[in-house]
Amino acid sequence: MSTNTLKSFAVAGVGNTVGLPIVKSLLARNARVIVLTRPSSKKTFPEGAKAVPVDYFNHDALTAALRENAVDVVISTLSGDGFNAQYKLADAAKAAGVKLFVPSEFGMPTSGATEGVLGEKNKLAAYAQSIGLPITRIYDGLYQEFLPFMVGVPEAGKFLIKGSGNEPLSLTAIPDVGEYLAYVLTTLPIEQLSNAELRIQGERSTLRELSKLYDAPVEFVESIPKDIPRADGREWLQAYTAKGAMSTGYDITVGKDDPELAGSANKLFPGFHFKTVKETLAL
Numbered sequence: 001m002s003t004n005t006l007k008s009f010a011v012a013g014v015g016n017t018v019g020l021p022i023v024k025s026l027l028a029r030n031a032r033v034i035v036l037t038r039p040s041s042k043k044t045f046p047e048g049a050k051a052v053p054v055d056y057f058n059h060d061a062l063t064a065a066l067r068e069n070a071v072d073v074v075i076s077t078l079s080g081d082g083f084n085a086q087y088k089l090a091d092a093a094k095a096a097g098v099k100l101f102v103p104s105e106f107g108m109p110t111s112g113a114t115e116g117v118l119g120e121k122n123k124l125a126a127y128a129q130s131i132g133l134p135i136t137r138i139y140d141g142l143y144q145e146f147l148p149f150m151v152g153v154p155e156a157g158k159f160l161i162k163g164s165g166n167e168p169l170s171l172t173a174i175p176d177v178g179e180y181l182a183y184v185l186t187t188l189p190i191e192q193l194s195n196a197e198l199r200i201q202g203e204r205s206t207l208r209e210l211s212k213l214y215d216a217p218v219e220f221v222e223s224i225p226k227d228i229p230r231a232d233g234r235e236w237l238q239a240y241t242a243k244g245a246m247s248t249g250y251d252i253t254v255g256k257d258d259p260e261l262a263g264s265a266n267k268l269f270p271g272f273h274f275k276t277v278k279e280t281l282a283l
Helices: 019-028 059-068 085-096 116-130 144-151 174-187 207-211 231-242 277-281
Strands: 008-012 032-037 049-053 073-076 100-102 136-139 159-162 169-172 196-199 203-205 218-221
Touching: 008 019, 008 085, 019 032, 019 174, 059 085, 073 085, 073 174, 085 100, 085 116, 100 136, 100 174, 136 174, 144 159, 144 169, 144 207, 144 231, 144 277, 159 207, 159 231, 169 174, 203 207
Parallel strands: 008 032, 008 073, 032 049, 073 100, 136 196, 159 218
Antiparallel strands: 169 203
């Protein structure tokens, strides 16, 4: 039986939503952790994590940073304007002999996607595999902490639902994602992680069911009102939820959700308690 040989981890993108919990969870498991930062960054990180300033577009320097720190796994949580830097990160990881790359997924399934943000994530995954760099993709659905934003409760005073509200979605607490990833990366054999799609969920529910956790009235809408801040972002999340794509069991190629596939990788962390939405949001 193979044993886990992954000991040293580099995390890129720490400071956004899930990056810091990943670092903390790896440190809690006594892993060696370096945090890749931009040279101009003034951020501080948890004790035990080594900050390494890098220019993602300087291939030789980035490769040297990974090699000199004997990095086994590169984890990216880069997003937005920094997303495309992952191509440079993948190239450097391959050149440095990194064993595994965890690209910035952390959401709904992207395998088979060809358009938009999901298509870009799938394209990156395909690129990493094309250069012979093994990857692990983590699908965790909607962060439980993002539910109030998506349904507009704080701003609208109502629980807004686009569509029927009957489509199941997967919701996972941000700290749980960090703990889960740290566990599988430090425990499972690399053969089980290489080119794997790990589909997890803290809770599987529907917007109708989740609305019962709130005192706010439910309002079904054709679109999120434009007078609510960041309406486009809420609309995007609601639209994917309405077609079932926010479930980690969703298959883009056939446009269908597989309930048995949703959360199917939870079992890789035996005995772990994934928090419910009620627990996370203290409802």
